[in-house]
Amino acid sequence: MAKLIAGMGTSHVPGLGAAMDNGKTQEPYWKQLFEGLEPLRAWHRANTPDVNIIVYNDHATEFSLDSYSTFTVGVGENFEPADEGWGPRQVPSMSGYPDLAWHIVESAMAEEFDLAVHASMDLDHGFTVPLSIAYGQPKEWPAAVVPVCVNVIQHPLPTALRCYKLGQAIGRAVASFPEQINVGIWGTGGLSHQLGGERVGVVNPEFDQKFLDNLSRDPLANTRISHTEFMREAGCEGVEMIMWNVMRGALEDDVDEVFRLYHIPVSATAYGAIILENK
Amino acid sequence: MILTDLRGRYQFGFGRFMERDYDDIPGTYPLDSRTYRKGYHVNMFLMSLNDAECRDKFAEDEQAYLDTFRMTEDQKSAVLDRRFLDLLKLGANVYYAFKLISFDRQPPQVMYGQMAEPRLTFDEFQQMMIDGGRPIDGNRSVEEWKDG
Numbered sequence: 047m048a049k050l051i052a053g054m055g056t057s058h059v060p061g062l063g064a065a066m067d068n069g070k071t072q073e074p075y076w077k078q079l080f081e082g083l084e085p086l087r088a089w090h091r092a093n094t095p096d097v098n099i100i101v102y103n104d105h106a107t108e109f110s111l112d113s114y115s116t117f118t119v120g121v122g123e124n125f126e127p128a129d130e131g132w133g134p135r136q137v138p139s140m141s142g143y144p145d146l147a148w149h150i151v152e153s154a155m156a157e158e159f160d161l162a163v164h165a166s167m168d169l170d171h172g173f174t175v176p177l178s179i180a181y182g183q184p185k186e187w188p189a190a191v192v193p194v195c196v197n198v199i200q201h202p203l204p205t206a207l208r209c210y211k212l213g214q215a216i217g218r219a220v221a222s223f224p225e226q227i228n229v230g231i232w233g234t235g236g237l238s239h240q241l242g243g244e245r246v247g248v249v250n251p252e253f254d255q256k257f258l259d260n261l262s263r264d265p266l267a268n269t270r271i272s273h274t275e276f277m278r279e280a281g282c283e284g285v286e287m288i289m290w291n292v293m294r295g296a297l298e299d300d301v302d303e304v305f306r307l308y309h310i311p312v313s314a315t316a317y318g319a320i321i322l323e324n325k
Numbered sequence: 326m327i328l329t330d331l332r333g334r335y336q337f338g339f340g341r342f343m344e345r346d347y348d349d350i351p352g353t354y355p356l357d358s359r360t361y362r363k364g365y366h367v368n369m370f371l372m373s374l375n376d377a378e379c380r381d382k383f384a385e386d387e388q389a390y391l392d393t394f395r396m397t398e399d400q401k402s403a404v405l406d407r408r409f410l411d412l413l414k415l416g417a418n419v420y421y422a423f424k425l426i427s428f429d430r431q432p433p434q435v436m437y438g439q440m441a442e443p444r445l446t447f448d449e450f451q452q453m454m455i456d457g458g459r460p461i462d463g464n465r466s467v468e469e470w471k472d473g
Contacts (some may be wrong), residue, residue: 061433106420108373111365128426131374131427193386202355238461239431242419244352244442247450249458274347278465282353283419311454314437 048146048223051095052323053301054086055233055261056100056179060171061152061313063135066178078318082307083179089305089321090180095228097143099150099192099216100173101292102234103199104131108171115162115202121147127221128168133317137183139173143190146223150192153219169193176234179319189230197265198235198286206276207269209288213295220296233293235286237308237313242282250314253279254308257287258320262303265294298324351470352442356418362414368393370404371421374428383428410440 062079065071071080107130109115122142125135151161173193181188192215206213213231220229237254240246252304257280260267268291276285305321342358354360370391373379376406383390389431391401401419403411426436438450453459463469 066403081357106418108367110372111361111368118433130374131380133377156391157378191436199356200361201355209455217380240353240424240459241437242413245350245459245464246440246461247350247453248439249454250461250462253461274345274350277347277353278350279461282350282355293454295439302403310458312449313433314454314458316458 048062048220048225048229050217050220050231050296051093052231052321053231053233053297054176054180054319054321055290055293056176056183056319057236057312057315058172058175058234058319059315059317060175061310062317063137063171063175063178066183067135067137079309080313082309083319086305086307086319086321087180087182095190097146097190097192097227098230098232099146099194099220099296100176100234101196101289102169102176102196102211102232103197103201103286103289104167104170104195105170105172108167108321109195109197111200114197115164115195116191116197116204117159118167118195118244119135119147119151120164120165120167120195121151121163122165122167122190123167125167125193130170134168135171137176137178137188139247140173140177140187141167141190144188145194145225146220146227146229147192149218150194150219153222154212154215155195157215157218159215167193167195170258172214174233176232180227180232195260196289196292200287201273203285204288205269205273205274206245206271206288206291209291210295211298212264213292216292217296218294218299230255231293231296233290236280236284237287237316237318238280238284240281243316245281247314248281249310250280250284251308251310253284253314254316254318257290258306258308258318259292261290261320262301262322264290265299268294294322300325334472341393349466349468351464351467354413354419356420360416360418362416363416366394366396367377367404367415367417368421370396371417371424374424380428384467413440
């Protein structure tokens with residue numbers, strides 16, 4: 047059977063990808079952050095799974111006002127980096143893992159999660175930047191991916207609890223997948239940030255650190271946060287943090303926190319990362 | 326008569342239904358069903374800039390390209406003038422507005438600074454974030470903004 051080894055949470059700020067793509071990581075603005083990410087990258091080198099389930103959101107790239115599903119699983123063989131307005135990032139295309147993707151869809155649907163499927167969605171910075179954070183700039187990505195897209199930008203959004211429960215369903219699906227493979231799961235986006243309006247630039251370190259503490263030791267506390275509380279306390283776009291609940295729900299109740307990084311600012315965002323290992 | 330009466334009730338009920346508990350967060354414009362309808366065409370224009378061919382058409386003649394979308398004149402002029410805060414007030418969502426600042430090959434901090442209260446330059450916005458960002462205290466509700 048497949049084994050879920052660990053979960054990672056990370057922000058997905060586009061500027062981070064651009065800093066890597068344009069060779070700016072040693073500049074003063076970025077240096078401290080990328081040094082802080084070294085242990086995360088070392089962990090990924092030592093713990094590369096066969097597949098990463100990456101819970102992400104699309105930014106008006108593939109999904110829009112015309113058609114938006116709450117949860118969409120990528121079941122394709124291959125995914126390309128998206129042109130989201132400035133040309134696609136020059137990063138490798140991403141290999142899917144349709145057997146696992148379909149198994150998750152079938153298993154979760156049987157548990158009454160009505161998931162949409164997509165075979166060819168292009169993946170924007172919400173997906174490719176976390177890959178670059180974990181794996182740097184390889185010629186090919188070292189692990190296949192199963193994209194799980196969550197609607198966190200067009201209200202009504204799924205609740206924080208629903209995201210956690212979806213994670214639990216994904217965890218059960220992985221546990222019942224018959225191949226002997228190792229699987230990782232990532233939650234992306236956040237932490238506190240607001241990108242629009244007169245209040246742009248608001249961040250809330252206290253809220254973020256509490257969220258990270260809860261993720262480690264009291265994950266159900268993070269399922270009781272309303273969208274309004276996220277938006278008020280962590281900025282309009284801080285509500286992306288509900289995607290980390292999907293990651294956390296898939297893991298065991300007791301986990302080992304082996305990495306945490308928190309850094310302000312990355313562009314207009316409070317950057318956060320965490321790695322939680324199943325025991 | 327009956328129709329008018331029903332319509333009045335509908336609108337009354339609808340108005341209350343349209344209130345949201347996050348409406349008192351200051352300077353904040355979530356994409357919900359209200360902005361969805363107000364901003365549908367402007368957002369679909371902005372999203373079209375994902376496509377290199379559309380970017381070329383827009384670059385060639387901004388007004389002519391805008392005229393192919395069913396946007397209001399206010400929305401069109403906000404696009405032409407790059408008035409980003411006005412765009413949000415007219416129904417655009419910030420994730421869609423990114424496409425326009427990217428089209429201009431400008432960093433997003435230019436757009437953020439232009440929307441900020443008070444208005445900030447790129448450098449000023451960058452410095453505010455380096456200094457720890459906009460604090461949450463005093464910025465949770467419109468009541469706090471009225472006081473301060």
